[in-house]
Amino acid sequence: MADTIDKPEKKKKKHAAAPLYGLKPAVVHAVVQAARAGQAKQVRRLIHPLHHSDIADLLERLPSDVRYRAVDYSRRTLPPEVLPELDDAVRDEVLEILEPRQVAAAVSDLSTDDAVEILEDLDHATRQEILTEVEPEDRRLIEDSLSYPDDSAGRLMQRESVAVAQNWTVGEVIDHMRESAELPDDFYDIFVVDGRSRALVGSLPLNKLLRTGRPVRIAAIMDRDITIIPATMDQEDVAILFRDRDLVSAPVVDDDNRLVGMITVDDVVDVIDEEAEEDLLKLSGVSETDFYQDMLQTTRRRCSWLGINLLTA
Numbered sequence: 595m596a597d598t599i600d601k602p603e604k605k606k607k608k609h610a611a612a613p614l615y616g617l618k619p620a621v622v623h624a625v626v627q628a629a630r631a632g633q634a635k636q637v638r639r640l641i642h643p644l645h646h647s648d649i650a651d652l653l654e655r656l657p658s659d660v661r662y663r664a665v666d667y668s669r670r671t672l673p674p675e676v677l678p679e680l681d682d683a684v685r686d687e688v689l690e691i692l693e694p695r696q697v698a699a700a701v702s703d704l705s706t707d708d709a710v711e712i713l714e715d716l717d718h719a720t721r722q723e724i725l726t727e728v729e730p731e732d733r734r735l736i737e738d739s740l741s742y743p744d745d746s747a748g749r750l751m752q753r754e755s756v757a758v759a760q761n762w763t764v765g766e767v768i769d770h771m772r773e774s775a776e777l778p779d780d781f782y783d784i785f786v787v788d789g790r791s792r793a794l795v796g797s798l799p800l801n802k803l804l805r806t807g808r809p810v811r812i813a814a815i816m817d818r819d820i821t822i823i824p825a826t827m828d829q830e831d832v833a834i835l836f837r838d839r840d841l842v843s844a845p846v847v848d849d850d851n852r853l854v855g856m857i858t859v860d861d862v863v864d865v866i867d868e869e870a871e872e873d874l875l876k877l878s879g880v881s882e883t884d885f886y887q888d889m890l891q892t893t894r895r896r897c898s899w900l901g902i903n904l905l906t907a
Contacts, residue, residue: 617648622655629660634667641668650679653688665691674700678708681871682715689716698727701736705779707752707861710739714749739855747832748825750865751846751855754778758812759789760796765808780860782843785853786816792852794845796820822847825854829865836862 621640628636641649641664649672653661665672665688672692677685677700689697689712701709701724713721713736725733735753742748755778758767767784771777784803786796796816806815821839823832823846835841836859846855 617644617651617655622652625652625664626656626660629656629663629667632663637664637667638671642671646673646675647679649673649676654681654684658687661687662691669693669696672700674703675708678704678711685712686715689720694720694723695727698724702728702732705752705754706732706735706739706855707750707857709736710749714740714744742825745829746825747823747827747829747846747857748854750829750832750861751823751825751857752778752861753855755845755853755856756781756784757787757792757853758784760786760811760813760816761789762812763808764803764806764810764812764815767803767812768808778856780858781856782858783845783856785845785856786812787853791850794820794822794847794851794853797845820845822851823857824849830869832857833862833865833869 621644625637625640628640641652644652653664653676656664661684669692677688677697680688692700697712701712704712709732713724716724725736728736739748739751739753754776756771756774758770762770782800784798784800785794786798787794796818797820798812798816802815821835821841821844823835823844825846825848836844836857841859843856843858845853846857848854
């Protein structure tokens with residue numbers, strides 16, 4: 595009987611567990627190498643294809659000296675959406691590198707809530723220098739939002755929303771939205787206001803509008819029992835309200851119940867993230883500025899602090 599020859603088993607290919615999305619360590623390393631070698635074109639080539647959230651992640655991971663070069667090299671091509679994604683300490687560094695007119699151009703391309711997040715922590719003189727480069731109407735909306743207390747719904751909201759009168763028909767609302775150049779980038783509800791006072795009287799989910807015939811009046815299909823957020827409400831309370839009531843968006847009103855803006859769930863997620871990060875940093879005894887400094891410098895500082903505690907224990 596002939597000996598049988600076992601066929602060698604095919605080796606299974608090993609695939610690296612690379613995430614479908616997110617910033618790869620190899621990209622960070624390549625940017626560091628290119629920036630320190632003064633290769634501006636290569637830095638731009640590496641950064642350009644990244645999603646704006648990944649660019650923000652990249653800038654936060656870079657050492658300060660490399661971050662400066664990366665921003666300086668890509669200042670003309672840096673997407674405006676990167677700025678509100680950055681943590682405060684890193685954003686402050688980036689804003690110092692950019693010229694006021696470049697920040698103004700970025701602010702003008704963003705919704706008011708993102709523009710306010712970028713500008714609110716700047717000193718008055720720097721903020722005004724940037725705002726003078728912004729179109730008057732956009733500047734007015736931003737300044738109105740900045741007039742509300744810190745950490746209030748008024749600071750969190752975006753001023754862009756869709757507001758219609760209750761005597762309009764569905765067809766008129768659809769035509770209005772098609773012709774308007776000022777629609778928010780993302781919205782889920784249409785807010786119904788009194789034609790004279792602009793007082794909020796109801797809301798209408800976008801999907802309900804699109805499923806209703808054109809001749810129907812808005813007053814006949816709008817929701818009158820809605821969750822309204824005062825502009826002075828604390829942002830943490832807003833987040834709790836969104837969580838408890840499973841809200842996707844909500845109107846913001848002033849003391850006279852007039853519609854002044856809206857808050858969407860993505861804004862609330864940012865609040866939750868910021869609060870969680872603050873709590874974590876407090877527990878670890880590290881400030882936000884420390885967190886983004888060079889690792890060696892931060893480690894030395896923490897070790898010195900821990901050494902003192904051990905000696906005095």
